[in-house]
Amino acid sequence: MLEALDLTPKLSRKEYRARLRTARAELRDLQYQLGDHHIPGIVVLEGWAACGKGECLAKLVDALDPRWMRVHPIPPPLEHERLRPFLWRFWIKTPARGMVALFDHSWYGRVLGDRVDARVKKEEWDRAYQEINHFERWLADDGAAIVKLWYHITCKEQRRRMRRLEADPTTAWKVTRDDWREHRRYDDYVLAVEEMLEGTSTAEAPWTPVPAMDRRWSRIRTLEAVIEALRRAVEARSGGPSSLSSPSNPSSPGEGTAGAPGPAIEATR
Numbered sequence: 001m002l003e004a005l006d007l008t009p010k011l012s013r014k015e016y017r018a019r020l021r022t023a024r025a026e027l028r029d030l031q032y033q034l035g036d037h038h039i040p041g042i043v044v045l046e047g048w049a050a051c052g053k054g055e056c057l058a059k060l061v062d063a064l065d066p067r068w069m070r071v072h073p074i075p076p077p078l079e080h081e082r083l084r085p086f087l088w089r090f091w092i093k094t095p096a097r098g099m100v101a102l103f104d105h106s107w108y109g110r111v112l113g114d115r116v117d118a119r120v121k122k123e124e125w126d127r128a129y130q131e132i133n134h135f136e137r138w139l140a141d142d143g144a145a146i147v148k149l150w151y152h153i154t155c156k157e158q159r160r161r162m163r164r165l166e167a168d169p170t171t172a173w174k175v176t177r178d179d180w181r182e183h184r185r186y187d188d189y190v191l192a193v194e195e196m197l198e199g200t201s202t203a204e205a206p207w208t209p210v211p212a213m214d215r216r217w218s219r220i221r222t223l224e225a226v227i228e229a230l231r232r233a234v235e236a237r238s239g240g241p242s243s244l245s246s247p248s249n250p251s252s253p254g255e256g257t258a259g260a261p262g263p264a265i266e267a268t269r
Contacts, residue, residue, distance in 0.1 A: 001197050002152055002190060007211045009221075016216040023223035024063040030230040031064050034098055037237040040144045041100035043226055046108050047151025048189075049179035050161035051212045056151070056222040057104055063223065064100060074105040086110055086128070087135050094139060107132055111196050116188050117181075129199040140204035145233035147226050148205060150197065151212040155186040 011019070034041050043060065047053045061071060072093045081089045087107055095101035111132070115125040136146055153161075162179060165171045182189060201207040208225045212218040 001194060001209065005152055005209050005211060007152070007154065007213045009211050009217045010214040011216040011220060013216070016220060019220050020059075020223070023220065023227060027060075027063045027223055027227050027230075028065060030227060030234060031068060031100060033234045034100065034145070034230060035068055036098075037234060038097040038143070039233050039237055040095040040097050040139075040142075041230060041233070042095065042103070042139065042144050042146045043100065044103045044106045044108070044146070044148040045151070045222075046106060046112070046149070047210075047212065048153055048158050049182055050158050050165065050175070051151040051153050052215050052218050053104070053151045053212075055215060056149075056210075056219050057102060059219045059223060060102060060226065068098060069100045069102065070095065071102045071104065074103060074109070087131060090135075094144075097143065107135065108196060108200075111200075112189065112192050113182075116185060116192050129196075132200050133202060133205075136200075136202065136205040143237070145229050146205040147229040148201075148207045149222060149225060150193065150207055150209050151218060152209055153212050155183070157213055158183055158186070 031041075033039075045053050045057055057071070061069070070093075074090075077086070077089060090103075090107045093101060093103075107128075110120065110128040111125050114120045140146060162175045162183065165175050197207050197209070208221075210218050210221050210225070
């Protein structure tokens with residue numbers, strides 16, 4: 001799948017700004033419609049180190065109303081989380097109806113880093129494909145709109161970006177020893193990613209590979225992929241084309257009140 005992915009798309013600055021403006025407005029309107037129809041939205045962002053995933057996440061956060069959105073940066077599991085089924089810590093972060101949850105890394109670590117670095121046994125990561133598919137199927141059956149994005153760059157481009165980050169004292173902290181270890185095992189990760197995409201791309205939760213060689217393109221593709229998925233969910237629930245809610249008076253998820261449900265970003269522990 002990745003070998004066939006076209007990595008050449010680019011956007012000019014002018015086209016990028018025009019499409020960004022349109023996408024931001026449409027995404028915000030669709031978010032309010034999720035609230036109207038009590039649809040939970042789940043966006044999973046995965047990709048290579050230095051692929052620009054964080055920038056794409058920032059564009060999503062900037063476009064969405066923070067009252068009905070949460071960001072979940074996923075660190076390594078804590079000891080008490082290791083004592084439970086591996087999906088437990090993700091179950092408790094699934095969004096309420098009408099809310100949108102953005103996962104910066106996710107449950108797919110079990111079949112990526114955990115697998116390649118041998119942090120779990122083969123039978124554990126092999127079983128995880130079925131567990132993940134069941135998990136996402138249950139969420140979809142409960143009405144969730146699920147968007148899964150994989151940001152892809154070449155090994156050469158990853159090395160170039162990481163060296164450039166390290167050369168700048170203000171960004172050197174972004175590149176870790178683990179990032180370089182992943183880079184050295186790029187081919188092993190490619191195999192794991194290919195099997196992940198093939199084994200967990202389902203009708204209710206398909207993967208969208210995002211060419212990330214051009215930063216402007218990957219940001220716009222992110223917004224538009226999320227828009228496409230949320231629009232399908234709204235139309236399926238409403239029985240017709242989505243209609244725009246008024247941004248000045250959005251309905252509140254679940255209760256129908258306008259009170260803000262709390263902080264929009266969950267801090268990494």
